[in-house]
Amino acid sequence: MNGPHDLGGQMGFGPVAPEKDEPYFHADWEKRALGLTLSSGAFGAWTIDESRHARESLPPATYLAASYYEIWTRALEVLLERHGFATRAEIDTGHKQFPPAAPRRVLTADRVAATLARGGPCGRSVDTTPRFKPGDAVHTRNINPKTHTRLPRYARARTGVIEAVQGAYVFPDDNAHGKGESPQWVYTVVFAGPEIWGEDADPTLTVSIDAWESYLEPA
Amino acid sequence: MTHDHDDHDHDHDHDNRYTDMQARVKALETVLTEKGLLDPAAIDAIVEAYETRIGPRNGAHVVARAWTDPAFADWLKRDATAAIASLGYAGRQGEHMRAVFNTPDTHNLVVCTLCSCYPWSVLGLPPVWYKAPAYRSRAVIDPRGVLAEFGVTLPADKKIRVWDSTAELRYLVIPERPPGANGLSEADLAKLVSRDSMIGASIAGAPT
Numbered sequence: 001m002n003g004p005h006d007l008g009g010q011m012g013f014g015p016v017a018p019e020k021d022e023p024y025f026h027a028d029w030e031k032r033a034l035g036l037t038l039s040s041g042a043f044g045a046w047t048i049d050e051s052r053h054a055r056e057s058l059p060p061a062t063y064l065a066a067s068y069y070e071i072w073t074r075a076l077e078v079l080l081e082r083h084g085f086a087t088r089a090e091i092d093t094g095h096k097q098f099p100p101a102a103p104r105r106v107l108t109a110d111r112v113a114a115t116l117a118r119g120g121p122c123g124r125s126v127d128t129t130p131r132f133k134p135g136d137a138v139h140t141r142n143i144n145p146k147t148h149t150r151l152p153r154y155a156r157a158r159t160g161v162i163e164a165v166q167g168a169y170v171f172p173d174d175n176a177h178g179k180g181e182s183p184q185w186v187y188t189v190v191f192a193g194p195e196i197w198g199e200d201a202d203p204t205l206t207v208s209i210d211a212w213e214s215y216l217e218p219a
Numbered sequence: 220m221t222h223d224h225d226d227h228d229h230d231h232d233h234d235n236r237y238t239d240m241q242a243r244v245k246a247l248e249t250v251l252t253e254k255g256l257l258d259p260a261a262i263d264a265i266v267e268a269y270e271t272r273i274g275p276r277n278g279a280h281v282v283a284r285a286w287t288d289p290a291f292a293d294w295l296k297r298d299a300t301a302a303i304a305s306l307g308y309a310g311r312q313g314e315h316m317r318a319v320f321n322t323p324d325t326h327n328l329v330v331c332t333l334c335s336c337y338p339w340s341v342l343g344l345p346p347v348w349y350k351a352p353a354y355r356s357r358a359v360i361d362p363r364g365v366l367a368e369f370g371v372t373l374p375a376d377k378k379i380r381v382w383d384s385t386a387e388l389r390y391l392v393i394p395e396r397p398p399g400a401n402g403l404s405e406a407d408l409a410k411l412v413s414r415d416s417m418i419g420a421s422i423a424g425a426p427t
Contacts, residue, residue: 008332008383009360013353016368018415022346024270029241032248034269034344035262043256052334068335068350070240077247086250094246096253109260116268119311119340122387150385152332154359167315169387186386197360204378207359210386 044104124183148176274343313340328419397424
């Protein structure tokens with residue numbers, strides 16, 4: 001979707017302002033928000049792609065004004081409601097009123113280290129051979145789905161070069177919407193700065209994205 | 220509670236609900252715990268892992284090893300996930316690693332314009348600036364301007380490669396080894412490797 005999250009090349013957000021000796025957390029609630037998001041992910045009810053889509057679907061003004069843990073928390077509320085783990089009234093009051101949907105698992109403290117160490121690999125095997133090889137010129141499709149996609153706006157309808165075939169991975173555009181994993185080959189595609197940003201681009205700049213095969217066609 | 224509201228009478232609940240994240244998160248934690256969906260001690264364990272075990276020292280260890288062991292550096296180039304796992308770093312948001320090497324010709328900078336993808340297994344939790352719109356919007360169009368805000372000025376003819384982490388590959392920048400660092404041990408070299416240098420927002424050995 002062409003949401004507020006798709007920030008590449010936008011202007012007006014001011015300086016980056018790195019914080020010297022930045023702490024891991026700026027408030028205790030951020031710690032709880034991190035833990036809540038990871039613990040709820042362990043229910044097994046939604047995928048990381050659905051989580052990302054919930055975040056980018058927040059109202060644009062909300063998204064752009066929020067810190068990232070706030071974005072996570074607001075999206076988590078949406079996911080908990082959508083999958084039957086809590087109602088809006090329960091979230092607002094902070095108390096149980098109804099029994100929840102059954103999670104596949106509840107993350108207990110003793111399982112945290114193993115769960116973090118395992119992660120969620122999303123490489124998959126596919127039967128097809130890669131359509132493109134390193135050195136091939138490719139054109140990114142001009143798509144504007146209302147649904148989740150990982151092809152940023154700035155990289156649509158551009159010509160680039162395949163640098164690497166990175167393996168086959170779960171296709172987020174389908175997986176975010178419960179349509180299955182639909183794994184595809186993923187390629188690193190490199191664009192010259194001027195191809196994306198025009199004649200005033202930094203001539204020393206190249207930008208790469210990692211693109212699923214269906215984002216690409218031969219140039 | 221940092222947010223105080225003295226006008227609760229009018230229809231205003233969106234404000235109360237959305238301005239006080241502390242209350243909002245506490246409510247979520249309470250209701251999920253009451254429902255048997257959450258072990259609050261698991262949250263403590265997650266926080267502890269990222270405060271003590273899973274952070275940029277892991278990545279600095281990888282970089283220092285690459286600087287001192289050409290065979291390891293070669294392995295990193297070919298199969299970063301396996302090479303990094305051999306040092307004990309793997310898992311969440313580091314499942315599919317790629318190492319990109321700065322050279323005299325090319326500087327690498329990593330961003331996630333669409334969200335906040337970041338190699339947690341080697342760098343830990345991303346800093347606020349990495350997740351915020353200013354960096355995500357400008358890194359791909361004005362990397363030199365961004366780097367200047369980190370105090371880094373690259374030679375005008377040095378190539379800049381920006382890696383937008385749009386898929387599940389997670390990028391670790393291997394900075395150039397600072398001049399004059401000969402003879403240092405791997406542990407002392409690791410001390411020269413800042414978190415930001417492994418994102419490409421700084422260079423190794425720069426004052427932080």
